[in-house]
Structure formats: C-alpha cells, structure tokens
Amino acid sequence: MKRLDGKTAIVTGAAAGIGKVTAELFAEEGAKVVCCDMALDALEATVASIRDNGGDAIAVKCNVADEEDVKALIDTTIKTYGALNILINNAGITRDQLTPKMSVDDWDLVMAVNLKGTFLCSKHALRKMKKGSKIVNTASISTLGNVGQSNYSASKMGVIGLTRTQALEYAKKKICINAIAPGAIDTPMLAEVAEAARDNMLRSIPMGEFLPAIEIAKAHLFLASDDANFITGQCLFVDGGMSVGI
Numbered sequence: 001m002k003r004l005d006g007k008t009a010i011v012t013g014a015a016a017g018i019g020k021v022t023a024e025l026f027a028e029e030g031a032k033v034v035c036c037d038m039a040l041d042a043l044e045a046t047v048a049s050i051r052d053n054g055g056d057a058i059a060v061k062c063n064v065a066d067e068e069d070v071k072a073l074i075d076t077t078i079k080t081y082g083a084l085n086i087l088i089n090n091a092g093i094t095r096d097q098l099t100p101k102m103s104v105d106d107w108d109l110v111m112a113v114n115l116k117g118t119f120l121c122s123k124h125a126l127r128k129m130k131k132g133s134k135i136v137n138t139a140s141i142s143t144l145g146n147v148g149q150s151n152y153s154a155s156k157m158g159v160i161g162l163t164r165t166q167a168l169e170y171a172k173k174k175i176c177i178n179a180i181a182p183g184a185i186d187t188p189m190l191a192e193v194a195e196a197a198r199d200n201m202l203r204s205i206p207m208g209e210f211l212p213a214i215e216i217a218k219a220h221l222f223l224a225s226d227d228a229n230f231i232t233g234q235c236l237f238v239d240g241g242m243s244v245g246i
Contacts, residue, residue: 002030003225008081010034010073012064012121013091015042017187018138022088022217027055029221031086034077036062064091064117067124074124086224087125089118089137089159094189096148107151114138114155115162122166122177131174134224137163139181141239156181160235167233176232178223183239186210206241 009026013019015037023033027050035050035057037043043059050057058080062073077084092114095106118137125135140156142149163179170177184190184201190210193201202210219238222228237243 002028003221003227004086005030007085007224008032008034008077008083009086009088009224010036010077010084010121010125011088011090012036012062012117014046015039017189018182018185018213018216019088019090020046021213022090022220023057024050024053024055025214025217025221026086026088026224027057028053029225032081033057034060034073034080036060036064036073037091038063064089064121065112067120070117070120070124073121074128078128083130084125084128085130085133087121087129087133087135088220088224089121089135090220091117092138092155094149094152096152098148099150102151110151111155111158114152115158118159119162122162126166126170126175129175132226132229133175134228135166135175135177136220136223137177137179139163139179139235141181141183141237141242143181144243163235164233171232174229176223176228176230178228178231178233179235180216180219180223181235181237181239181243182211182216183237183242184210185213185216187213204242204245205239206245209240211238211240 009031011023014023014035040061047057047059062069142153143156167177
C-alpha cells in the first residue's frame with residue numbers, strides 16, 4: 001500500500017522547484033493531486049508528467065494572495081475529488097533588497113504571497129478538512145536572519161507563528177499543522193542568486209552541498225502521512241546543518 005492512497009492533496013507553487021517535485025512524489029505515493037500556481041503552462045507540464053507516470057492530477061491557476069481564487073481552488077478540489085486531506089502551502093516569492101532600499105510594494109507583495117497566501121489557503125482548506133488531515137506550511141532558513149531579505153524573513157517568521165497557532169486551534173480535531181524550513185535548495189530560485197552569494201551560501205552548509213528539491217518533498221511526504229499523526233505545531237529545518245552552524 002502506498003503512503004497516500006485514498007488521499008487528496010493540494011500543492012501550491014507546483015509549477016516548478018519544490019512544489020513540482022512534491023506533487024510528483026505525492027502522486028507516486030497514491031494521492032490525487034491538485035496542482036496550483038500562476039504559471040499555467042508550467043503547471044500543466046507538471047500535471048502531464050504526473051499523468052504520464054500513471055498518477056491522477058489536475059491543474060488550477062490560482063493566486064494564493066487572492067481570496068476569491070483560493071475559494072475557487074478549494075471548491076474545485078472538492079467538486080473533482082470529493083475531499084481534501086492534505087494542503088502543502090509551498091507557493092512563495094522573493095524580492096530581495098537592503099532594508100533602506102526596499103520598496104513598500106516589494107514588502108507588501110512578499111507578505112501577500114508568502115504569509116497572507118498561507119493564511120488564506122489554510123483558512124478555506126480547514127473548513128473542508130476532517131480528522132487526520134494535514135497541513136504543511138513553508139518557512140525558511142532565512143527566519144534566522146539573512147541580509148537583504150527583511151521582507152522574506154519576516155514573512156516566513158509569520159508563517160511559523162501561524163503554524164503554531166493553527167496547530168493549537170485544531171489539535172483536538174486531530175488535524176496536524178506543521179512547517180518545513182528549507183535551507184539552500186537547488187531550484188530555479190537559487191539559480192537567480194549571484195554567483196558570489198551562492199558560493200558564500202555553499203560554504204555555510206556543513207554537509208557541503210545544496211539540497212536537491214526531492215529532500216524537501218520527502219519531508220513533505222513524512223509530515224503529510226500517517227507516520228506523523230502526533231506531530232503538530234513544529235517547524236522542521238531541512239538544511240544540511242545550516243541552522244546548527246548559524
């Protein structure tokens with residue numbers, strides 16, 4: 001028996017990187033996967049990959065910072081699959097700049113997608129979830145501080161506070177809500193970082209390499225599975241030891 005047989009999962013930010021790999025892994029483990037992103041062409045490629053490998057998935061274009069879009073995402077999930085058991089709040093963006101140079105627009109946009117988006121998806125998912133359901137939010141190694149990421153770091157610290165509070169709210173209903181804090185992951189987002197900054201980042205990883213996205217997907221799978229039925233309100237750092245060395 002596969003670990004997610006009979007489960008329906010939403011994965012936000014599923015067009016690329018961690019979200020794409022997580023959606024594919026969940027489908028391999030038996031889940032019906034609702035893949036959500038703004039980049040529809042890339043999102044449909046994720047779904048095509050899942051279906052080519054015998055999985056069951058649909059694509060839903062959704063801006064997680066827009067409440068009407070999120071409502072439609074949840075409604076589509078229920079109409080298509082009849083239930084919602086797992087939510088992976090993976091969608092996120094960066095707009096890096098030193099604090100004095102950071103625009104209010106870039107601050108607001110990062111907060112809207114990373115923090116408000118997590119809140120909105122959780123808010124509407126929880127209305128449909130039953131005992132045994134799981135939510136996994138996305139924090140970051142940047143919650144420990146990172147130059148040029150005051151907006152991103154603050155948004156991800158907010159995600160941790162949101163996670164802990166929601167975990168308390170839903171503990172008696174046996175809905176587990178946790179977060180994962182990825183370190184430096186080998187994704188398209190990392191490729192946009194300047195080479196000198198990447199080199200500095202690499203030197204700060206005790207294990208000596210950037211993590212493949214599949215390592216975060218496997219942590220998502222663990223927290224979304226029945227193996228984690230009594231883990232809630234936690235933030236799991238998956239970072240090759242970066243958080244230990246800081």
